[in-house]
Amino acid sequence: ITEAKLSSDFYEEGTWTPAYTPESGTFGITYVGAIPGRYVKIGKQVTCWFYIGTNGVNTSGASGDNVYLTGLPFAAETVSAGNWGTGLYSSNWGGDNPTVATINSADSFLRLQYRTTANGTVNGLVTTDMATDSGKNFTRGWITYRTD
Numbered sequence: 001i002t003e004a005k006l007s008s009d010f011y012e013e014g015t016w017t018p019a020y021t022p023e024s025g026t027f028g029i030t031y032v033g034a035i036p037g038r039y040v041k042i043g044k045q046v047t048c049w050f051y052i053g054t055n056g057v058n059t060s061g062a063s064g065d066n067v068y069l070t071g072l073p074f075a076a077e078t079v080s081a082g083n084w085g086t087g088l089y090s091s092n093w094g095g096d097n098p099t100v101a102t103i104n105s106a107d108s109f110l111r112l113q114y115r116t117t118a119n120g121t122v123n124g125l126v127t128t129d130m131a132t133d134s135g136k137n138f139t140r141g142w143i144t145y146r147t148d
Helices: none
Strands: 011-016 019-025 028-031 037-042 045-058 062-070 083-091 100-104 109-115 122-124 136-146
Touching (some): 100 136
Antiparallel strands (some): 045 136, 083 100, 109 122
C-alpha cells in the first residue's frame, strides 16, 4: 500500500447549474427556484450534489429518446470500461421516475434511468416521461466519480 498526501492545493469546492437536456433538440423549460448544484473536488475525485425541479416543460423541440442531467463541473476520467452510477430520489414525473443516474467515460452529464419492476431491466428516461405542468420532475441526488 502506497500512502499519498494531498496538499490544500488539491481541494476545491463550488457550484454548478444542473439542467434537464434531451438527447437531441431542446426543451422549453422553466425551473423551480434557483438552487445551484454543489461539488467538492479532492485530487481527481469529484462529488456532486443536485436538486432540480420544473415549473413547466415544452418537449415539442426535443428529439431522441434520452433525458440527461447536464452541467456537471468536470468530465469523468477517460477509461475503457468507465461507468459510475448513483441512486437518487425523484417524484412527480409524468411517466417513469428516474431511480439511478450514470456517467460514462469522458462524459460531463448524467444519464437518467429507471429500473422496471417486471424484469429488472434498466431503461433510459425518455422525453415523454417528463410532466409538463408546474411543480414537477423533481430529482435530487449525488454522484462521486474520478476525473482526468
